[in-house]
Amino acid sequence: MKRKILFTSExxxxxxxxxxxxxxxxxxxxxxxxxxxxxxxAVEVMATVEKIVIAGxxxxxxxxxxxxxxxxxxxxxxxxxxxIGIGCDTAEIEVLVKEQSKDIAQGVDSSFDSKALGAGDxxxxxxxxxxxxxxxMPLPIVMAHKIVRTASQLRREGVLKHARPDMKAxxxxxxTEANKPRVDAIVCSVQHDEKITIDEFRKNILNQxxxxxxxSFGMNTDFDAYINPTGRFVIGGPMGDTGLTGRKIIVDTYGxxxxxxxxxxxxxxxxxxxxxxxxxxxxCTKNIVAAGLADRCEIQLSYAIGVSKPVSIAIDxxxxxxxxxxxxxxxxxxxxxxxxxxxxxxxxxxxxxxxxADLCNYGHFGRPDIDLPFEKLDMVDKLKAYVKExx
Numbered sequence: 001m002k003r004k005i006l007f008t009s010e011x012x013x014x015x016x017x018x019x020x021x022x023x024x025x026x027x028x029x030x031x032x033x034x035x036x037x038x039x040x041x042a043v044e045v046m047a048t049v050e051k052i053v054i055a056g057x058x059x060x061x062x063x064x065x066x067x068x069x070x071x072x073x074x075x076x077x078x079x080x081x082x083x084i085g086i087g088c089d090t091a092e093i094e095v096l097v098k099e100q101s102k103d104i105a106q107g108v109d110s111s112f113d114s115k116a117l118g119a120g121d122x123x124x125x126x127x128x129x130x131x132x133x134x135x136x137m138p139l140p141i142v143m144a145h146k147i148v149r150t151a152s153q154l155r156r157e158g159v160l161k162h163a164r165p166d167m168k169a170x171x172x173x174x175x176t177e178a179n180k181p182r183v184d185a186i187v188c189s190v191q192h193d194e195k196i197t198i199d200e201f202r203k204n205i206l207n208q209x210x211x212x213x214x215x216s217f218g219m220n221t222d223f224d225a226y227i228n229p230t231g232r233f234v235i236g237g238p239m240g241d242t243g244l245t246g247r248k249i250i251v252d253t254y255g256x257x258x259x260x261x262x263x264x265x266x267x268x269x270x271x272x273x274x275x276x277x278x279x280x281x282x283x284c285t286k287n288i289v290a291a292g293l294a295d296r297c298e299i300q301l302s303y304a305i306g307v308s309k310p311v312s313i314a315i316d317x318x319x320x321x322x323x324x325x326x327x328x329x330x331x332x333x334x335x336x337x338x339x340x341x342x343x344x345x346x347x348x349x350x351x352x353x354x355x356x357a358d359l360c361n362y363g364h365f366g367r368p369d370i371d372l373p374f375e376k377l378d379m380v381d382k383l384k385a386y387v388k389e390x391x
Contacts, residue, residue: 006184008172009140009255013148014077014361015085015165015191015236017243021045024052024073025245025267026356028064033269035062037350040100040120043267045070047243050082055096056267067093073357078155078165085166085191085237117341119303120272121263127281127299128258129289132181135375136286137366139181141255143171143217145362149369151190151209160208162201164191166236183223186210190228191236202227252364253278258298266360270349271340273303277310279374280343282365284336287379293328293387295320301338308339323387331386335379347373 012019025043032039039060046053052070074080074088081087129136147169154160170187188210192201205227214221237243246264250256263274270276285297294317302312315329337346348354358370367375 002176004184005175006172007138007140007175007257008170008185009138009144009250009257010168010170011141011144011148011251011255011362012169012248013152013165013167015079015152015167016248017047017085017166017238017241018245018247019243019361020074020077020079020086020238021047021243021245022248022266022360023077023357024054024070025056026360027069027073028054028058028066029267029269029356031064031069032058032060032062033350033354033356034352036060037352039269039350040271041267041269042100042272043097044245045243045267046245047086047238049239050086050090051092051094051238052086053094053096056098057100058097059100066095066097079237082239084164085239117271117339117344118306118308119277119340120268120305121274122303122305123262123274124300124302125261125263125273125277125281126253126259127278127283127285127301128254128297129282129285130257130296131289133366135366135368136289137363138254138257139217140171140173141251141257141363142366143173143183143213143219144169144255146213146216147171147186147188147209149362150213151188151205154208160190160204162192162196164193164234164236166191166233166240181219183214183219183221185224185226186214187226187229189230189233191233192228194234198228198231252360254365259300265364266356270344273301273340273343276340276343276347276349277301277303277338279347279349279364280336280338283347283374283376283379284332286375287377287383288328288332290377291380291383291387293317293322293331293383297328299332308341310338313338323391327387327390330390331383335382335386 024045028043029041043056071088079086148167155163167190172185174182174184249260249264265275268275281299288297296318298316300314301310
């Protein structure tokens with residue numbers, strides 16, 4: 001029997017302890033940038049039993065109310081009592097925030113190679129796009145995101161009764177037959193109260209969430225389903241597991257279909273290329289694939305702290321390129337600005353209307369629910385013209 005070619009991706013809901021921390025951190029960032037676009041923010045959050053710890057470095061004219069922001073985020077998600085996971089009005093909030101190091105600020109404010117903004121740190125960042133879905137994202141992560149996004153929405157609407165905020169979904173796609181992917185298995189765990197039997201809850205998750213999502217993709221429904229496989233998921237949120245910012249970086253990006261760089265996104269202002277360069281790399285690869293230059297494309301950017309231009313740019317099209325990779329790389333180098341200031345200006349990443357807190361759940365890329373500047377396909381014609389001239 002022929003062995004299956006399988007690939008799996010995972011997503012988690014807004015109520016996952018790590019995602020609670022990400023949203024608090026990004027809500028603090030939003031509060032700073034709204035008052036001061038030049039804010040430097042690097043915030044980390046930890047959530048445990050009835051306690052939130054906020055630490056990091058913030059240099060800003062804004063004076064965010066850290067405690068109020070944290071409590072409001074918990075309330076929005078639905079964490080209104082210790083029994084559910086953490087109490088928005090009862091949890092202790094500890095704030096340990098200082099200013100950004102002057103040594104770092106010196107390199108960022110005026111870069112080594114020019115007077116422009118320098119990269120906020122060294123490191124490598126990746127961007128990826130594939131034409132296997134309408135939003136140029138890998139199928140497993142898109143499906144996993146939609147499952148938890150749908151379950152969360154139904155919970156909020158009161159349709160998915162007895163559900164609580166903490167949820168996870170995992171989708172395995174069978175790629176054995178070329179161009180005919182199938183759903184092989186779905187794992188889904190949803191926190192619930194004690195008023196419902198596990199059999200009834202499993203049936204609700206399958207019929208109200210999983211099957212409708214799978215059908216919306218036009219996929220097969222004869223897959224293996226593992227719903228709340230432990231048999232009980234009452235204790236969730238920070239009551240069940242300690243949460244930390246930056247622990248769901250694969251959920252945030254491409255579900256493992258592409259490597260992730262050395263840093264997380266949430267809680268960081270866009271001078272940190274961990275975040276802004278990853279957005280720019282996604283924008284570049286998506287336009288390359290949409291222009292028909294390749295079916296799949298991955299770009300790696302690397303930076304030195306305090307230096308504006310990338311130290312290196314690498315490209316991989318996995319053998320799917322329609323023109324020589326050298327031409328695609330040349331187009332990337334000539335048409336795209338990967339300096340921190342260029343990225344910030346291109347996508348208005350410090351504008352008060354750009355809300356980072358909206359991004360931290362259900363992935364930063366390929367979002368059908370948000371009009372994101374780095375998801376636009378406004379470089380397709382320029383790429384086509386550039387390649388045509390080189391051929």
